[in-house]
Amino acid sequence: MAWRTIAKKDVREVTDSRTVTWGLAFLVFVFFVGGYVLPLNVDDPTTADLPTYMADAVGLLVPLFGLLLGYNAIVEERASGQMTLLLALPHSRLDVVVGKLVGRGAALVAALGGGILLAAALVVYPFGSLDPLALAGYLLATLLFGVAFLGIGIAISTLTASKQTATAGAFGVFFLFVVLWPQLPDILALVLEELGLADGGLPDWALFLHGLEPGMCYERVLEGFWADDPSGAAVGPDAPWYLGEWVALGLLGAWSSGPIAAGYLRFAGTDL
Amino acid sequence: MAAIEATQVSKRYGTLTALDRVDLTVAEGEIFGFLGPNGAGKSTMINIFLDFARPSEGQVEVFGLDSQAETVAARERMGVLPEGYDVYDRLTGRQHMRFAMESKDAEGDPMAILERVGIDEAADRQAGGYSKGMAQRLVLAMALVGEPDLLILDEPTTGLDPNGARAMREIIREENDRGATVFFSSHILEQVEAVCDRVGILNDGELVAIDTIEGLRASVGGGTKLVITTAGFEEGYLADLRGIEGVESAWIADAETGRVEVTCSNDAKLDVLVALDDRGVDVTNFRTEEPSLEDLFVEYTGGGD
Numbered sequence: 044m045a046w047r048t049i050a051k052k053d054v055r056e057v058t059d060s061r062t063v064t065w066g067l068a069f070l071v072f073v074f075f076v077g078g079y080v081l082p083l084n085v086d087d088p089t090t091a092d093l094p095t096y097m098a099d100a101v102g103l104l105v106p107l108f109g110l111l112l113g114y115n116a117i118v119e120e121r122a123s124g125q126m127t128l129l130l131a132l133p134h135s136r137l138d139v140v141v142g143k144l145v146g147r148g149a150a151l152v153a154a155l156g157g158g159i160l161l162a163a164a165l166v167v168y169p170f171g172s173l174d175p176l177a178l179a180g181y182l183l184a185t186l187l188f189g190v191a192f193l194g195i196g197i198a199i200s201t202l203t204a205s206k207q208t209a210t211a212g213a214f215g216v217f218f219l220f221v222v223l224w225p226q227l228p229d230i231l232a233l234v235l236e237e238l239g240l241a242d243g244g245l246p247d248w249a250l251f252l253h254g255l256e257p258g259m260c261y262e263r264v265l266e267g268f269w270a271d272d273p274s275g276a277a278v279g280p281d282a283p284w285y286l287g288e289w290v291a292l293g294l295l296g297a298w299s300s301g302p303i304a305a306g307y308l309r310f311a312g313t314d315l
Numbered sequence: 316m317a318a319i320e321a322t323q324v325s326k327r328y329g330t331l332t333a334l335d336r337v338d339l340t341v342a343e344g345e346i347f348g349f350l351g352p353n354g355a356g357k358s359t360m361i362n363i364f365l366d367f368a369r370p371s372e373g374q375v376e377v378f379g380l381d382s383q384a385e386t387v388a389a390r391e392r393m394g395v396l397p398e399g400y401d402v403y404d405r406l407t408g409r410q411h412m413r414f415a416m417e418s419k420d421a422e423g424d425p426m427a428i429l430e431r432v433g434i435d436e437a438a439d440r441q442a443g444g445y446s447k448g449m450a451q452r453l454v455l456a457m458a459l460v461g462e463p464d465l466l467i468l469d470e471p472t473t474g475l476d477p478n479g480a481r482a483m484r485e486i487i488r489e490e491n492d493r494g495a496t497v498f499f500s501s502h503i504l505e506q507v508e509a510v511c512d513r514v515g516i517l518n519d520g521e522l523v524a525i526d527t528i529e530g531l532r533a534s535v536g537g538g539t540k541l542v543i544t545t546a547g548f549e550e551g552y553l554a555d556l557r558g559i560e561g562v563e564s565a566w567i568a569d570a571e572t573g574r575v576e577v578t579c580s581n582d583a584k585l586d587v588l589v590a591l592d593d594r595g596v597d598v599t600n601f602r603t604e605e606p607s608l609e610d611l612f613v614e615y616t617g618g619g620d
Contacts, residue, residue, distance in 0.1 A: 124401035131395035
């Protein structure tokens with residue numbers, strides 16, 4: 044259970060850092076504002092309205108904070124020599140990666156979970172209603188979404204011994220997935236139309252490709268499982284199965300575990 | 316069983332060879348000094364013991380445990396003061412100790428060890444504010460946690476003042492008396508000479524000598540060094556001196572004062588002086604010395620060329 048020791052130390056270090064605590068507090072604050080404002084703008088507010096209401100903020104902030112928490116998890120200690128001290132003790136490199144994931148994951152889950160529950164409480168009290176199943180689903184999906192970006196961040200952190208490279212990598216992933224990705228359908232549609240492969244819309248395989256990104260998976264999970272009547276090209280009634288919510292959930296799970304597993308293998312195979 | 320058993324360990328970085336087929340056995344209970352100039356490959360070797368670096372060829376066993384495949388089990392028996400570490404800025408000295416104890420599953424009082432290394436007064440300060448010497452003592456304290464069977468100390472006196480260095484030697488002896496094997500590297504000869512049972516000298520990635528200090532001394536000619544102050548000595552004469560039967564090595568110790576040093580057997584002393592006279596070199600003074608480890612070191616690491 045050596046990873047526990049590392050996770051505990053990491054939580055202590057992370058929560059000691061002012062930047063991180065302020066960042067996570069800001070995340071909670073955003074949910075607070077969302078939960079406070081939602082009942083003022085929605086008739087018959089219920090916690091089931093939260094996902095849609097918070098979608099833009101979550102889609103931007105969760106990847107941002109997930110990556111920020113993750114990208115320097117390993118590389119900072121490695122570049123400074125703290126990793127040398129850590130691995131001089133009887134820890135394996137797997138302990139290190141798991142400990143970091145659990146430690147930072149705990150911090151992220153606490154902030155994200157706390158924020159969502161706070162927002163839900165503000166929606167319910169005094170005028171709204173609670174939809175416990177949808178809330179639980181929203182909570183789990185959002186935590187999984189957060190862990191996916193944390194995992195990607197830590198994976199970036201395992202790949203390099205240079206802090207600059209890791210920073211560039213995290214920025215690159217954020218830019219690609221959060222900034223560039225939403226523009227992709229338009230670009231793809233244009234290209235495909237030019238090539239005469241499609242007219243106007245996107246073929247299913249292109250939708251699948253676009254839907255691979257964690258944020259897209261997250262949206263589809265929320266839409267597919269908890270929307271009253273799922274619509275749209277991906278989760279609507281006519282959509283093929285591989286664009287559905289179960290596949291999206293699986294993909295989100297893969298994003299949470301795949302990159303960090305690959306990162307560990309790379310980290311385990313290289314000299315410190 | 317040997318504490319450390321390295322077999323044909325090589326490490327290459329691209330075309331650079333950091334270690335070249337090093338064989339090394341450290342017996343249980345001995346204090347082993349790993350000596351060599353900076354850049355000789357000492358830290359690379361230690362990093363391979365710890366699985367920080369993987370050998371290109373060969374393998375290392377620590378108490379019979381493979382340093383790669385069973386690295387955690389091997390490190391459970393070690394206390395390590397590594398090279399190039401950094402402490403956790405935001406954790407206090409005491410928190411560092413707790414972390415080491417938890418990691419090693421060790422019981423005990425962290426303050427007792429901090430007292431032993433002499434930083435108990437700073438125990439509750441964040442380690443980010445420690446001086447280099449204090450950080451070095453803290454990491455030594457972490458290495459001592461859990462009474463390890465093997466202490467690996469990479470340049471342990473770096474950053475320590477003379478008092479600190481002496482305290483370090485005392486701790487090494489105490490740990491050895493307790494039964495621990497000690498392996499430490501240094502480029503400082505006095506450190507090694509003062510405490511070691513056996514010495515290995517690494518130069519340019521090759522283990523050029525491994526023996527007790529007495530054994531090393533005995534291996535240098537008759538164990539005598541001539542220190543000759545001359546006038547008119549030319550570098551070319553060194554080859555002539557080395558050609559004399561019984562002469563092990565000769566080098567210019569100080570070009571300005573014309574001091575030449577020669578290690579040779581007792582019988583060859585006169586021949587050396589005669590040879591100098593033959594070449595018109597004035598010998599203004601000369602004395603003989605038992606060779607120090609420094610001379611051995613210079614000789615083995617090519618400093619006398």
